[in-house]
Each structure stands twice: as C-alpha cells, then as structure tokens.
Amino acid sequence: MEGLRNSIKGIVTYFIIKDSSSNKRALEVIKKLKKPSLAVVDKEGSFLGFTNQEIIATQSLNHLMLNT
Secondary structure, eight states: OTTSOEEETTEEEEEEEOSSSOSHHHHHHHHTSSSOOEEEEOTTOOEEEEEOSSOOOTTTOOEEEOOO
C-alpha cells in the first residue's frame, strides 16, 4: 500500500499512533508485511522508539499513520 511507510536512517518504518481509532485496518496492513520495522509515535508525532516485534499492546497502538 502506497504511502504507509517512511525511511528513517535507512530503515523502512511503519508508523503507529495512539488514538481512539479502530486497529483493524492497521493490523490487516501490518500482517501482510514481512518483518516490518515499526516506529511508535504519540498523537503529536513524537518519536517513541522502534520495534521489530509483532505489535504488542494492540489496544493502545491502534491507528496506522501515514507519514511520508
């Protein structure tokens, strides 16, 4: 899917923000990716860190953010 990723320091990242939106679409997209690198950000876009693991705490990380 176009526009769902960005590159930081050469690492392709997929952005997740905390908000009240449904996480269904984000999970559908990320499940299709192979070994995704995730960048976790808050509502203001402040960078919180990377994770290469499966999404954890999906209840709070529930909206894929387009950040290109």
